[in-house]
Amino acid sequence: MIDLHSMAVEGREAFYQLSVSSSDKRNAFLAALADELRSSAEAVFAANQQDLRDAEVSGLPLPLLHRLRFDESKLEQTVTGLESLQSLPDPIGKTTLATEIARGLNLYRVTCPIGVIGVIFESRPDALVQIASLCMKSGNAVLLKGGSEAAKTNQALTECIRKALVRAGFHPQTVQLLTSREEVTAMLKEDQLIDLIIPRGSNAFVRFIMDHSRIPVLGHADGICHVYIDDAADLQMAVDVAVDSKAQNVSVCNAMETLLIHEKIAPAVLRALKEKFDACGVSLRGDEQVRRIISCEPATDEDWSKEYLDYMLSIRVVSSLEEAIDHINHYGSHHTDCIVTNHQGHAEEFLRRVDSAGVYWNVSTRFADGFVYGFGAEVGISTGKIHARGPMGLEGLTTYKYKLIGSGQTMTDVKKHLISYTHIPLDLPRSDLP
C-alpha cells in the first residue's frame, strides 16, 4: 500500500513550489496537458474501453456507463475546457484591499492559493482533468480519488498530467492520484498537511467525510430544488419553467424535485402541467389538494426531503408566498430555488427570504452552473455557506494573505502616541506586490 502521509508531504512540497510560480508557467502546464491528451488519445480510449467492458460485466446501470465513457467527443470537450481556462485571468496575486494604516505603514490583502486540496469525485473521468486543471490554474496541489469503475482511464489521464507537469517544469507530485478507499481514509487524517477536502457524491458520503476529518470540507450534499408558482405567475411561463427545471435532465443536482403552487392558480397550472409531464414520462406525487385537481400518487412527508434524480416530482399546493418560503427553507437543501411571478414585490420577498445559494426569478433552476454563471468551469456546487456558496470556480480555490509593509513601526510607539492610525483607503495596485 502506498504511504499516504508521504504523498501528502510531497504534495505540500510541490505546493510551495507551485504557489510562487508565474501565471505563464501554470498556463504552459494547461497547454502541455491539452497536447499530451491529444497525443495519448489512443491509450486513453483503450483504457476507457477496458473500464467500460468491466463495468458492463459488473452490471453498472446505463446512466453511469454513459458518464464513464471517455471518447473522441469527451476529449474535444476536455481540450476546449483547457484552452478556455488558459484565457481566464490569473486568480492569484490580486490585491483586493489596500489601506494606509499609519504614515509609512500599508496593508494589502492579496489573493493566494489555498494549499493542498483533496478531491474525491464520482465516475466521470473527464472530471479528473477538469479538477486537476482548475487546481493548477489557481496554484493548488491536489490529491485526487476518482470512482473505482474508472480506474484504468484515470491512470491513463494521470499519466498525461504527470508528463505535462514535467514538461512545464513542475514537481510531478503536484497532482497525485489515490487508488484505494484506505488512502482516502488516511488522507482525512492529514489535517496538518491538507487544507481542504472537496467531496463530490451523495449526501451520506459527504457527511461521512465530515465525520472523519478535521480538515475543512466544501461540498454539496443534496440538490433539492424547488419551483414556486405564484398566484401572479404567467401560466405559460410557469409551465415552461417547471417542465424545464424537472425534465430537461432529471439526473443533475439543479433539477427541480418539488413544485409548489399557489392555490389560486393551482387548477389551471396543474391541468396544463399534468399533460406535459405525462408526455415526458414524469410521474407525479401530490398532496391532498393536488389530488383533488389531478390524479396522481399521494406524496408523503418523506417526499418533501427527497432528491429523486429521476422522472419523479412531488407537488404541493400552498396558500401563500409565506408558506412557500417556509416550505423551501425547511425541506430544501439550500441549493437553487425559483419563483415564477409577474409581481415584483413577491419576487423580491422570495429572493430575500429564501436561504439558498441560488434564488431565481422566472428562470429554470437548470441554470445553476459555474459555466453558465461565467466562471469558466466549476469544481462543484457548494450548498454550504462558508468560503464558497453555489457554483465554485477558481475564486473558491483561493484564499488571501495580508501583507503589512512598514518602516520599523512598533506597538510601543502606538501606545506612546508616536504613531497614529490613519486608515486611508489606497488605490488597488494592479500587480501582486505594491
Added chain:
Amino acid sequence: MIDLHSMAVEGREAFYQLSVSSSDKRNAFLAALADELRSSAEAVFAANQQDLRDAEVSGLPLPLLHRLRFDESKLEQTVTGLESLQSLPDPIGKTTLATEIARGLNLYRVTCPIGVIGVIFESRPDALVQIASLCMKSGNAVLLKGGSEAAKTNQALTECIRKALVRAGFHPQTVQLLTSREEVTAMLKEDQLIDLIIPRGSNAFVRFIMDHSRIPVLGHADGICHVYIDDAADLQMAVDVAVDSKAQNVSVCNAMETLLIHEKIAPAVLRALKEKFDACGVSLRGDEQVRRIISCEPATDEDWSKEYLDYMLSIRVVSSLEEAIDHINHYGSHHTDCIVTNHQGHAEEFLRRVDSAGVYWNVSTRFADGFVYGFGAEVGISTGKIHARGPMGLEGLTTYKYKLIGSGQTMTDVKKHLISYTHIPLDLPRSDLP
C-alpha cells in the same frame, strides 16, 4: 437542563426575521444596547464583583483575574465600540458581482448573513457584548458560551442584550446564552440548524470542537509568530521590532515566539538583543549557534512549535532566507510572521513564500488585529485558510447568494440555440435589489 435543540430552533426562527431586517433597525439595537449597558451599569458591576470574589477564592491566576474584570473603563470601551460599529457600513445586501448571462437574464451576487452562529469564548466578559454586536450588525443570530468564571457578569450583560433586542423590535432569542458544557456538546450536534462555530481558546480546545462537529469551524489555534532578521536588516530597527513583537505584551496571540537571525548579522543582533531582553525579563532559549554568541538555555525541537504566551523566547540562527522561510512554514502556525530587511528582493520572496495569514515587512507582529487593520472590530483571528483568514471582522460573518433574474428562460431553449450566453459584466448596483 435547557433544551439546546429548542434553543437552536428558536435561533433559526430569529435569524429568518433578523436576516431581512433593515440596517437602521440593526443599528437601533446597537444604540439601545449602549443605553441599556449604561443604565444597568451598577447591576453589571455588582455581578462582576461577585465573579471576581469567587475567582479569587478559587485561586484564578492574576492575568485571568485581570481579564475577568468589567468596570467603568471596560464599560466605556464597550459603549464606544458599539458606537463605532453603528457607523460602519452595512455588510449585508452588497452586490459584489453582476453579469448579463444572456439577453434578459441577469446574475447578481449579493452578500447576506450566514445564519445561526455558535461562539465559545474565554473569560473576558466584554467579548460577549463585542461578539453579539458584530453578529447583530451582520444579521446573524448567535448562541454564546462564555467562561464559567464570568457566569454572573455574562448573565447581567445578556439581560441588557435581551432588553435591547426587545426595544429594537427583534426576537429576544436572537442572542442566546449557554451556561453549561453539556449545552456546548449538544450545540455541536445541531448541524442542520447551526451554520458556523467560532471557538476562541486553546489549540487543544479548537481541535476538540473540530473532532465533535460537522458544523464548519473557524478559529485560531496557536499563534506561533516569527520575526526573521535578514542579513540586510538595519540593526536598530531589527532590535526595536524584535523587542516590541516579543515583550510589548507577551500574553497575546500576535506576540513573537521564535526569533530567526541570519548568521552574518547574528553576533551583533544577539548581543544588542540580549541586553534588551534581560532588561525586560524575557528568558531566552537558543540553538547551538546562538549559545556560542550569548549565554542562554538550550532550545530543544519542542521549543520551535511552542506558544509560550510568556516572557520566554526561542532563537535560532539560520544560514539563508530560504532556511528561515522553511522553518516558519514547518514550525509556524500560519498566524503572522515578519522579515526585517532593507533588501526589497528578500522581502518580496519572504512575503510571497511564507504561508501565513499575515506576512510583515519591517513592522512588529503586534499589529495583527482587526481594529488596527481598520475593520472596526474582530470576532477573532483565523489561522485557517477557508472563508476568512487573519483578523475576522464583519466581512467574515457574511456569505452571499446568487440572484438570477430572468423572463422565463429554459435550458431547453439554450440547447436549441434560441438563447445564447453573453456573459457581459454589468455595473454593480448600489442597493440590494437591482
